[in-house]
Each structure stands twice: as structure tokens, then as C-alpha cells.
Amino acid sequence: MQLQQLQYFVAVAETRHFTRAAEVVHVAQPSLSQQIKALERELGADLFLRARGNITLTDAGEALLPLARRILADADTARHEVLELAQLRRGRVRLGATPSLCTGLLPDVLRAFHDRYPGIQLLIEEGGSLDLVRELARGALDLALVVLPLPTASPALTTVELLREDLVVVSSPESPRPGGGRRAVRITDLEGERLVMFRHGYDLRELTVAACRSAGFEPDFAVEGGEMDAVLGFVRAGLGMAVVPRMVAARSGRGLRVTPLARPGLHRTIALAHRSDVAPPRAARELQRMLLER
Numbered sequence: 316m317q318l319q320q321l322q323y324f325v326a327v328a329e330t331r332h333f334t335r336a337a338e339v340v341h342v343a344q345p346s347l348s349q350q351i352k353a354l355e356r357e358l359g360a361d362l363f364l365r366a367r368g369n370i371t372l373t374d375a376g377e378a379l380l381p382l383a384r385r386i387l388a389d390a391d392t393a394r395h396e397v398l399e400l401a402q403l404r405r406g407r408v409r410l411g412a413t414p415s416l417c418t419g420l421l422p423d424v425l426r427a428f429h430d431r432y433p434g435i436q437l438l439i440e441e442g443g444s445l446d447l448v449r450e451l452a453r454g455a456l457d458l459a460l461v462v463l464p465l466p467t468a469s470p471a472l473t474t475v476e477l478l479r480e481d482l483v484v485v486s487s488p489e490s491p492r493p494g495g496g497r498r499a500v501r502i503t504d505l506e507g508e509r510l511v512m513f514r515h516g517y518d519l520r521e522l523t524v525a526a527c528r529s530a531g532f533e534p535d536f537a538v539e540g541g542e543m544d545a546v547l548g549f550v551r552a553g554l555g556m557a558v559v560p561r562m563v564a565a566r567s568g569r570g571l572r573v574t575p576l577a578r579p580g581l582h583r584t585i586a587l588a589h590r591s592d593v594a595p596p597r598a599a600r601e602l603q604r605m606l607l608e609r
Contacts, residue, residue, distance in 0.1 A: 388454030
């Protein structure tokens with residue numbers, strides 16, 4: 316079995332078309348078809364059901380696809396690891412992070428990393444912790460900043476706690492003050508208030524909704540379904556208030572009133588995660604060190 320054959324197989328599986336797959340991997344279509352047939356002979360099973368204008372995966376193909384993607388991702392990581400040996404003058408880091416961390420924590424750290432290693436390409440993927448854990452597991456990311464506890468147990472990942480961050484309430488300065496104007500508000504003060512809420516799958520959504528229910532009420536949504544920038548924009552426009560990380564509020568405070576939550580408040584724990592079975596590439600380890608020492 317050759318990596319090239321797996322690359323061709325994944326291309327066909329993703330495009331469901333031999334000619335388009337050949338264009339994606341820059342090879343003649345007959346050559347691609349021959350390599351796929353050779354792979355099927357070696358495995359002793361058909362990988363595709365071929366009908367005019369309709370290419371679908373067989374059960375064997377469905378089983379091979381995630382493994383092939385993982386093998387190709389690991390091979391690509393190995394290739395970049397070797398290229399990085401020249402004093403980190405070239406290479407890449409694939410970092411996943413929740414959108415709020417991309418807004419609050421990462422800009423300063425990434426700027427420092429880029430200033431020190433300008434030849435290292437930084438590839439950032441935003442997503443919820445569950446999505447980032449999946450991407451780590453299949454080898455599509457080197458590191459990920461996730462919120463603990465993870466949505467599902469993942470023994471294949473190593474996590475290191477990075478920081479514990481307070482959450483605060485943001486509102487429009489032109490709107491009435493939350494909690495009757497007190498310096499700090501309680502979760503119960505949010506009952507009856509109109510909230511701007513993040514989309515499903517957002518860690519902050521789950522945390523806020525759980526806190527409201529624990530306090531004995533269902534939150535009232537004025538708007539829901541946004542990403543961080545959209546939520547802050549809706550709050551500035553006076554559509555409602557939102558619960559966001561303190562770092563985000565500090566960076567985006569213009570046009571926002573920031574009110575802390577009274578003790579015990581709300582917090583979230585941020586961790587740096589990577590696969591346990593494969594050491595991160597050298598450039599990723601250097602970024603990991605800078606994040607842990609920030």
C-alpha cells in the first residue's frame with residue numbers, strides 16, 4: 316500500500332468522481348483509476364460502487380476512509396517535522412481554538428511567536444471544543460485550545476491546564492444596568508433579561524444556559540445563533556446582554572458596559588491539548604512552550 320494510492324482514494328471519496336479527483340491530485344485519470352484498482356487488489360475488496368454518474372463508497376471504503384485520512388495527515392506531519400530542523404526557519408503549526416480565545420488570548424501570543432519565527436506558517440482553525448477534539452484525533456491539528464471538561468472523555472489526548480478565566484456580563488451603555496445597577500450581578504439577576512446567545516455547540520452557550528438552569532430559570536434569548544463578533548455587535552446595538560470571557564470584554568470593551576459576576580461567579584478552564592500517541596512537531600512544541608509561559 317502506497318501513500319499515493321491512499322491520496323488518490325481519499326480524493327475520489329471526497330469528490331465522488333474519478334475525473335475530478337484526478338484534477339485535484341494533478342494526475343491523469345487513467346493513472347488514478349489504475350492505482351485505485353491496484354489498491355483494491357491488495358486489500359482484497361472493492362472500495363467503490365461504480366455506476367454511471369454515481370460513485371459511492373462500499374462498506375470497505377467507508378472503513379478505510381478515516382484511516383487513510385489519518386495516515387496521510389501523519390505522513391504530512393512527519394514531512395514538516397523534518398523540514399523544521401533548520402532552526403525553525405520554516406514549517407507550520409496547525410492550531411485550533413475556540414472563537415473567544417482567538418479574540419482574547421491568542422493575538423499577543425501569536426504576534427510574539429511570529430516575531431521570533433517569521434518563517435513558520437500559522438494555520439488557525441476556529442471551532443467548539445468538541446469539533447477541535449475530533450480534528451486533533453484525526454491528525455488535522457497539532458494543538459488545540461479547548462475548554463475543560465471536554466464534552467466527551469478522550470483518552471487519546473493529553474491536556475495541560477493553561478488558565479482559569481472569569482466570565483462577565485456585557486451590555487450596551489445605553490441600556491439599563493443589569494442587576495439594578497449593582498457593581499456585580501448574580502446569575503439570578505439575569506432572569507427576565509433578554510440575552511444575546513451564541514450558536515449551538517459554542518462552549519459559552521452551554522456554560523451560560525447550564526448556570527441559568529442551575530439558578531432555577533430558563534434564559535430568555537433576544538437573538539441566538541451568533542459567533543463572538545456577531546454577539547458583541549448585537550449587544551452594542553442594544554438587543555440584549557451576553558456572558559463573555561473577561562479577556563474578550565477587555566479587548567472589545569469599546570461601546571460595551573462590562574459588569575462582573577458576583578461570587579462565586581462563572582469561570583471556565585482553558586487547556587492546551589494534543590494527541591497522546593504522536594508528539595507535536597517541533598514548531599508546535601515551541602508555540603506550546605510560549606503559551607504555557609505567557
